[in-house]
Amino acid sequence: MKNVLKVFIAVCFLFSVTAMPAVAGNVVKLQKGEPVHLAYWFVTSGANTSLGMDTFRGVEIAIEDFGGKLKGHPIKLTGQDEMCGPEGGQAAASKIASDPTVIASIGSNCSSAAKPGVPILWKMGIPNVSPSNTAPFLTDPASGPDFDGYLRTCHNDKVQGAVAAEFAFTKLGLKKAATIHDGSVYAEQLQQVFADTFTKLGGTITSQEAVSPGDTDMRPVLTKIASGKPEFIYLPMFIAESGHVTRQCKEVAGLEKVALMSADGSFSPDFLKAAGKAVIGMYHSSPDFSALGDSYGKFLEKHKAKYGISPEAPFHAHAYDAAMLILNAIDKVAVVSGDTLEIDREALVKAMYATKGMKGLTGTITCDEHGDCADPKIAVYKTSEADLKAGLMPTVPFWKKY
Template sequence: MTSSRTRRRGARSPGLAAAGAGLLLVPLAAGCGSGGSGGSGDVRIGVPAPLSGDSASAGQDILAAAKVAADEVNKAGGVKGKKIRIVQADDQCSAQQGAQAAQKLLNSGVVAVAGGYCSGAAVPAIPIYGRRNVPFVMDASTNPSLTDTGKGKVFRTCGRDDNQGLVAAKFMTGPLGAKRIALLHDNTTYAKGLADAAAASVKQAGGQVVYEDALQPGQSDYSPVLTKIASTKPDVLYFTGYYAEAGLLMKQLGLKFTLMGGDATTDSTVLKTAGSAAEGYIATTAPLAKDLPAASAFVSAYKAKNGADPGPFSVYEYDAVKVLAKVIGQTGTKGADIIKGLHGVKDFPGITGPITFDAKGDRTDPLYITVHVQNGAFTAYKKLDKSGAWVDAKSS
């Protein structure tokens, strides 16, 4: 059954195969994205994101960050004298809409794509872009399969769920001292992938997975699920789903074990949902904008333009647009040349840190930390240093 909660980062519409079949209904635009820069002489970069539905807060944040990056490039002279134009498409975090958004962007003449909050929406979009040699630089879609099967045309400024799952397992079995760990997901591509990665890493770290199952997204009462989990006597429950459910879980927990979450639970909306129950909540995530010294100018520009603080994936979208602008300025707008140029990127000075892509298109230096809620805000907490010790995440 399809519910409103299919519009999310890892969501599946009624099966990815069905979404693939639906592609036949969308006409191809001749020549779009294969080397042009738009009839108006601009350089068009597509931004697919959930602009409506339950994950719209994250999608609107990603779009806003892309526009900040484009504005900066344009004010500095653009790309070889041409302005970047951001072309948006609402993928609603579903496979079917992800495919349609991809075709819409190609029809709009984009030469590259930067975005993608939902892994489930990215899965069917990737081959659509790939067939036209349009590179896709993802800012938040973290399922490992996306770059593993992307044929070298898919890149990430964010990390991968196998990296995040490892960090989560080490933190739960290390600083938290957990032996018995419960894993709760929502059966989406992202959430189940992160739960499975965490399960494998927990076992390698000597912990015991006492529960791994899915909740039904979009419900108002998760106390039956929490009661069932409590019966397995976990030390920690690691929830790998999204912020809407995370907020409710915090409010309804009322049980004697720790609740921890993944990077899709760090949107500020969760704090509004959970209220005071969020205090002390821990999540694994890539560093947030406010905790990155190099992002201070971006944070100021974002707030000035949008009247709000940037969200958790904003800086990764900003870097995705910036690295594309840099490469397009060097290679021109032909897709195959942009892809080759991205593979040649080495230590690009991103505000999230130096960016170098490996052969698959993943960052060579993915970083995950833990954050916790202090005084009603997500705050950097702990990270692993080079020796494998947990240290203050705010330290250099």
């Protein structure tokens, strides 16, 4: 019995050293009729479903506009739920990475999911474009080679956080601010950019608090904030937590009159439901769609015709651009040889990074060497009672810098 075990261990060792296949080449070969497989990983469950559905619809319309076919091969879109968190991101990315037919992926929605997910995809050589990850870290040179296959078509929060701080300091003329985040990469980094810019402008940050996702009773933490007597609270979190904070702010002594501002993560009609009447007079920073051209108007018509509703979150156009960026790049590098189509993913990444002057819905898409492709126009919106009644977020910017 013991000998058997010894032999077994030896054989096991031998095999694991010698018999392991080398990492497969990065070329995907498609036989005739086999689809060009793109994968998405968006939030498709939970409080932030509207964000995921919004981007998903943008991708679907982009594929339709592209013609549904790439050099005679149909385009196939499959997806995973990233659940707006790191564990969901890990799981979704592992599933996409374990499918050798996937050529490129679009996602994730939440930066918390992208941070662990993108390296998993890139290990398998799958390039990824995100329509809505705004956290600065992801395209920071310090993020290292794990993020070399990562691009995004949305703005970087270095822009958004600064816009919010400038708005609070110069436009509203407020000097004391507090921030809350929920421990997500997105909220954490965004409030930090805000706090840094706000201090640089000459304001004071009274406190930087944090809650946990899933918390409901925000009154104690708000009481703690109230003890610093801020004039402005920046709460760039997702829908559920932002909703609780917004609602309960009005109920805490000392915070009844304070100005509230959130960011694009909660810029959705679902937020109006979550926050109720407390939302009136609240500010949001979000991409400015009123500045976009005709192509966006056409997109809106298509959206309405196909899904029966207007877009529900601010990233449908970025998702459209992300899909277009990938499809254009594939089109550029795909080689037809006889019946088969060969796509080299290494060349694909290069082509994606080389995208210059692409006319997108959100403006001119030009990628820099870190993967930031957006042409960011961030405006500040103010929600009025009429918006609440209509159940839609405001469409006309309240303030913009440019």
